[in-house]
Amino acid sequence: MINIESYGKKATRNGFGDGLHEIGKSNPDIVALCADLVGSLKMQSFINDFPERFYQVGVAEANMMGIAAGLATSGKIPYTGTFANFSTGRVYDQIRQSIAYSHKNVKICASHAGISLGEDGATHQIMEDIGLMKMLPGMVVINPCDYLQTKRATMAIAEYYGPVYLRFGRPGWPMFTTEDHEFKIGKALQLSEGTDVSIFATGHLVWPAIEAGKKLAQMGISVELINIHTIKPLDEDAILDSVSKTSCVVVAEEHQLLGGLGGSIAQLLAEKLPSPIEFVAARDTFGESGTTNELMKKYRLTDDNVIEAVKKILKRK
Amino acid sequence: MADIKLLKDTATQVRRDIIRMVHQATCGHPGASLGCADFFTALYFEVMEHDKSFNMKGKNEDVFFLSNGHISPVWYSVLARSGYFPIEELATFRKLNSRLQGHPATHEKLPGIRIASGSLGQGVSVAIGAALAKRLDNDNKLVYCLTGDGELQEGQIWEALMFAAHHKVDNLIVTVDWNGRQIDGDNDDVMSLGDLPGKWSTFGWEVLHMDGNSMEEVLKVLSLAKTKTGQGKPIVILMKTEMGFGVDYMMGTHAWHGKAPNDEQTAVALTQLQETLGDYPVNN
Numbered sequence: 001m002i003n004i005e006s007y008g009k010k011a012t013r014n015g016f017g018d019g020l021h022e023i024g025k026s027n028p029d030i031v032a033l034c035a036d037l038v039g040s041l042k043m044q045s046f047i048n049d050f051p052e053r054f055y056q057v058g059v060a061e062a063n064m065m066g067i068a069a070g071l072a073t074s075g076k077i078p079y080t081g082t083f084a085n086f087s088t089g090r091v092y093d094q095i096r097q098s099i100a101y102s103h104k105n106v107k108i109c110a111s112h113a114g115i116s117l118g119e120d121g122a123t124h125q126i127m128e129d130i131g132l133m134k135m136l137p138g139m140v141v142i143n144p145c146d147y148l149q150t151k152r153a154t155m156a157i158a159e160y161y162g163p164v165y166l167r168f169g170r171p172g173w174p175m176f177t178t179e180d181h182e183f184k185i186g187k188a189l190q191l192s193e194g195t196d197v198s199i200f201a202t203g204h205l206v207w208p209a210i211e212a213g214k215k216l217a218q219m220g221i222s223v224e225l226i227n228i229h230t231i232k233p234l235d236e237d238a239i240l241d242s243v244s245k246t247s248c249v250v251v252a253e254e255h256q257l258l259g260g261l262g263g264s265i266a267q268l269l270a271e272k273l274p275s276p277i278e279f280v281a282a283r284d285t286f287g288e289s290g291t292t293n294e295l296m297k298k299y300r301l302t303d304d305n306v307i308e309a310v311k312k313i314l315k316r317k
Numbered sequence: 318m319a320d321i322k323l324l325k326d327t328a329t330q331v332r333r334d335i336i337r338m339v340h341q342a343t344c345g346h347p348g349a350s351l352g353c354a355d356f357f358t359a360l361y362f363e364v365m366e367h368d369k370s371f372n373m374k375g376k377n378e379d380v381f382f383l384s385n386g387h388i389s390p391v392w393y394s395v396l397a398r399s400g401y402f403p404i405e406e407l408a409t410f411r412k413l414n415s416r417l418q419g420h421p422a423t424h425e426k427l428p429g430i431r432i433a434s435g436s437l438g439q440g441v442s443v444a445i446g447a448a449l450a451k452r453l454d455n456d457n458k459l460v461y462c463l464t465g466d467g468e469l470q471e472g473q474i475w476e477a478l479m480f481a482a483h484h485k486v487d488n489l490i491v492t493v494d495w496n497g498r499q500i501d502g503d504n505d506d507v508m509s510l511g512d513l514p515g516k517w518s519t520f521g522w523e524v525l526h527m528d529g530n531s532m533e534e535v536l537k538v539l540s541l542a543k544t545k546t547g548q549g550k551p552i553v554i555l556m557k558t559e560m561g562f563g564v565d566y567m568m569g570t571h572a573w574h575g576k577a578p579n580d581e582q583t584a585v586a587l588t589q590l591q592e593t594l595g596d597y598p599v600n601n
Contacts, residue, residue, distance in 0.1 A: 031449075052453065053453070058480070060473075060480065062442070063445075063476035063477050063480055065442070066473065066477065067445050067446040068446060069439075069442075070444060070449070070450070071446040071447070071450050072446070073374070073375075073443070073447055073450075074374050074451065075374040075376075094442075096436075097433050097434070097435065097436045098433065098439050098442075102423045102432045102433045103423065103424070
């Protein structure tokens with residue numbers, strides 16, 4: 001049974017802004033940089049309280065990554081803020097050389113990830129960022145699912161030494177995690193126990209997966225729902241434990257099928273526990289303008305799509 | 318008072334190291350490494366206050382970032398000869414399991430290196446970050462950075478220039494190795510840099526000039542640059558050098574940007590560069 005209710009809506013990017021502000025109070029080494037998107041990244045409260053520890057870099061993301069690397073070299077913990085597209089693809093080589101290869105303690109914080117940002121269209125709707133980042137040796141990749149988890153992740157990454165990619169989104173999204181839901185980098189969060197199917201979901205797709213799980217329960221299907229907020233390093237034990245019980249898998253994510261969480265899980269299972277698997281993800285396509293709900297529906301990223309995938313996988317089991 | 322003769326002798330030995338390293342590796346970038354030998358020698362043996370026991374954070378010492386990482390041979394030689402790591406290790410340049418990677422890296426934990434470079438255009442940004450950190454820490458030491466000239470064709474450089482002026486990063490001294498050449502030919506043929514002093518100046522930087530192959534002038538201008546710090550403007554030294562300086566057949570051409578001399582050419586080069594401080598040993 002999934003016994004989780006939403007207690008309102010707030011964007012995950014607000015969780016980032018609040019988490020940054022909070023961690024800034026207790027850790028004087030935290031510095032923040034932004035490429036002309038302070039409002040979008042919700043960084044204003046940090047700036048108000050710690051103006052000397054904030055750097056506006058203007059529309060110059062490559063420079064921002066380099067400066068962050070330099071600050072990290074000297075022992076600071078820089079958080080960079082811009083959209084996911086400009087946090088990854090636009091600055092891939094800067095991240096690769098100056099941050100990942102050089103193992104700098106930079107936190108790359110990326111808002112407006114995925115298709116759910118809506119009307120701005122495909123230029124801004126990156127669904128390749130997880131793949132880009134997880135391929136970099138040593139890069140930690142985290143995609144929290146709601147406001148509170150994003151806030152806690154934002155604070156937790158300060159305690160971890162090394163490069164991190166933290167991905168979150170634009171729209172208001174159901175809040176459902178509570179202080180009882182532990183957040184630990186690399187540790188999967190089990191949201192329900194079940195026996196028929198394992199659903200692994202990340203980011204915005206966790207809430208639709210919860211709704212799907214509830215509907216499936218009414219149909220007599222027992223769902224084990226696990227939130228994989230940390231895509232790298234992957235909590236292999238949690239995944240293998242669950243699949244050894246259920247013997248089939250659905251992965252749900254707001255990302256391309258190629259290079260996402262689904263690929264990581266499929267690789268793990270192919271190697272250690274071959275099992276049937278279905279994916280709820282974007283299928284080699286760019287997005288387009290539209291409202292969040294319209295886009296999630298058109299690109300098949302809803303609770304109904306999760307249910308469909310579960311039904312399909314149960315037949316293949 | 319600087320011992321000019323010793324500094325010149327050191328630079329000559331560094332040039333020998335460069336030739337021997339690149340020859341032994343059968344690849345590498347001797348041209349601009351030779352051109353910058355005087356600058357590196359002056360920086361590490363006279364100008365910078367630095368700690369050879371090496372601490373990554375570089376607190377309360379001057380720190381240096383190399384943006385044009387392909388000239389690693391000159392940096393490795395100077396670091397080794399300043400005591401950062403054993404001189405014998407120069408013989409491992411570009412070899413498997415070496416800390417002396419083709420381009421500088423922190424991955425193998427070579428003392429003296431604070432960030433990887435090689436993909437061009439990134440070093441000034443990194444140096445700015447280090448300079449900002451010094452400011453936050455009330456650390457009044459300086460950050461130095463060297464870039465190539467061909468590298469200025471990268472857009473990120475100009476993002477960094479704008480930032481440094483806007484944020485008044487005045488504890489930073491960038492030097493441009495203005496040898497006028499790059500892999501495919503002269504800058505003017507490949508992609509003209511135009512009015513370089515005017516460009517830096519218009520971007521809000523204090524612009525100085527120097528002959529990078531005159532030890533006396535390098536010392537004088539680096540010292541002058543120090544006096545210009547703390548005045549609200551970042552500083553750049555446009556350093557004229559001759560690619561291949563010290564080896565006659567490597568000068569006046571871009572051909573030796575990234576090519577190793579063969580046995581015969583190496584022998585000729587070494588006759589032109591006196592062994593002043595002792596060659597590093599080679600175990601065959």
